[in-house]
Amino acid sequence: MLFRKVNTMSQLKEKLYLCSGLLSGLCIVIITSLLLAQIVGRLFGFIVPSAEDFAGYALAASTFLGLAYTFREGGHIRVTLLIQRFSPVPRKIQEGIILILSFALLCYLSYACGYMVYESYIYEEVSYGYIPVPLWIPQLPVAIGVIALNLAILDALVSLLRGQKTTYSEQEDALSLEEI
Amino acid sequence: MDMMWISILLAFALIALLSLGVWVSFTLIAVGGLGLILSENYQVDLLFATSSWGASTAWSLTALPLFIWMGEVLFRTRLSEDLFKGLSPWLGGVPGKLLHVNILSCGIFAAVSGSSAATAATIGRMTLPELRKQGYSDRMAIGTLAGSGTLGLLIPPSIILIVYGVAAEVSIARLFIAGALPGLLLVSLFMGFTMIWGHLHKDELPKTTGHETSWSARIKGLRKLLPVVGLIGFVLGSIYGGITTPTEAAAIGVAGALVLAALTGSLSRHSFMDSLLGAVKSSCMIGFILVGAHFLTLAMGFLGIPKALALWISGMSLSPMELILYLTVLFVVLGCFLDGISVVVLTVAVILPMVQAANIDLLWFGVFIVLVVEMSQITPPVGFNLFVIQALTGKNILYVAKAALPFFLLIGVAILLISMFPEIVTYLPTTMSQN
Amino acid sequence: EKWHMPTPYGDGNLQTQIAYTFAKEIKDNSDLEITVHSGGSLVKHTEIPRSVKSGQVQMGEMFLGILGNENPIYKHDNIPFLATSFEDAKKLWEAAKPSIAKELDKDGMMLLYTVAWPAQSLYSKEPVNSLADLQGQKMRAYSPTQSRLADLMDTTPMTIQTPDIPQAFSTGIIQAMITSPSTGVDSQAWDYVNNYTDVKAWIPKNIVVVNKRAFRRLDKATQQVVLDAAKNAEAAGWTQIAARAAKDKATLLENGMTVSDPSPQLVEELKAIGKTMTEEWKAEAPQEIGEILTRYQN
């Protein structure tokens, strides 16, 4: 019973990570479509209003929404030159320390980005471009993305404390095994 | 606290966090925050939010994920294989052989893309696996890619030339033209070096002498190149034919790559999703590092460190040649810790008056700046081409930097050449005035 | 005390030069030291209002028009053919100033001074004697007001970012644009376009604002120094901009562009468009804008 619960829990997590990646990818598709629409519009004499603004918003959303997925896949790069020479126990301590530091940093960033959305909402800030867009709407994905990254770091920290290998380091190892 | 001590402390914090294995983007943000606190600016949260929002919505960056996606799509087609098959009859007899594919493809792709990270990512995705499969030296494959990826900035269109042109009030059209000959110069330097290297290290090249180099094989090879050349030609044509602006060209590139993939039967739901998720991984990594770099740049702006260094140089009353030498050193040192565009933005206000006072041509100086910024793309610890290639290969950043070192020096040679013969830069722009 | 002041444009612009003089005058007369960060090097242009409002920086300069989506009164200097000479622009500013100051105050900012741009005029591939010469051509537009103007001029509006302008002209994406002679000189317009018709469509302005709380924390004497410096900066702005406009126009001519005054017919046609657009602008906020217009026209 307990085992099954854990299983569905980790399946749910997998789904959420994939969701992070897919949403980010969707935003890339949106940018492409917006720019293509603008090119076609130019040929046929119509304007896609605020296309630059919306492409910019989609870019921010894409960058931030995909952070958690990228983290889990070992996509965020770091310098492993020194730490890969550590033996297993010190290495585990080092990973623990940097995960805790990163978690603390991301808690602060989550607060900062959340507060930005809140402030844009209560001050009713609007964009400067062609179509006035309430800024909290495009800023919301930024905050959500940072919070998701924060949770992904927490997830990795929990795995580490449970004695499991973190997925990002598995990915890093897999990539370096490809080396000749 | 004294500015010198703050600088040393920040550089130390950056290096310590990086060697501890903290992710690059997180490190940049943490050091930026530390810098703000040291400048007695305690609204770190508000400043982070504002700077990240500004950095991540920049119109000039929208092309980056699209070019990366284009590379991911092409990687999954037969196109990258065809690129090699088509070029090998031409390059098989040249010392260094197919390593030149990296340089030439980057040079050609640079005419479409305005950033060096996009150039290295797109071309590297296609060429690195193939070069490895064929048994080329990893070090040289990585080095040629890291070096020639920077051509994205020099050969027009170029993000950095736009930034400089706006700041220095120099015609961007003229800057673009001015970048063309130095771009070719750099390509020749890179290829020349690769030939000499290939001549000296025959043992690190694939043993097979099976490259058919007859003219009939070459003509047949050209046919294999048609799809790639067609795609690049299509994108270039849409820019110079007045259908798109350079930023929008990336979208045409993606659409073209998807059409090619569909025509060659390698487009499926699965490969589409795969390519998209691959693009997400790279572009989120680069995007978040840019967010961090932008935040660190903001802290530097408040602290005034780059400005102070530039002022220090301006106080020395140097001859033009000395000035260029000092500025090269300044940019290379700053470029180790900040990304190249930030260095230009932070120092241009102080440096331009010096440059004008020394009677240095502003067009020439723009191209000079691009060359030093290119160098900063491949110096550790903060070098975007290094990041891109580490993500592509899993090789450590210092390994990549070492592989790129000869190319770093070659860019230095190019700076020396344009200083001795400024006409390399200034000749083409003088021919363009329509009146 | 040390303050930071981000400005949007580069050091060659009159606005930025005045900002430097303004900062220097304050430094010479008080303990307040203001660092000017020009060309968006500290804060991107679009983020400057927010940064001042929330106190991330104490002062900042911005193009007034970018606030247009927050309240239509910020667009008063972007309405075509409403005020086309520097005297009229000054008068319009006096009329709009009380409303603008009140609106900025609500957002926690205090108005310090303004510096106008040269009048915005027409750049075109072909000479323009009447609107018929422009009919069906593609014209650059980067704001809703400009886009409406392009419609009324019987041209097709095209969104082009500033850095893309030269290429857009050379490749035929656009054949005309309306911008200041300074922008034309900065981007070396003679490389890509031949004709400059001095229609003086409108005279936009930059404003410099200070965060209210930061200002209140200064002692009375320093506050007065800042206010005096602002007054001097504004006065310098109005005298110097006229000279700058003339100089920039001369530069366009020197580099081989055809610089001409608009024909009487073109003036009539454009005035009619201006009337329509003023009415449409007024409809956005009849009471507030009505007040400004009444003050201006009397």
Ligand code: NA
């Ligand atoms: Na390029």
Ligand code: NA
């Ligand atoms: Na670097």
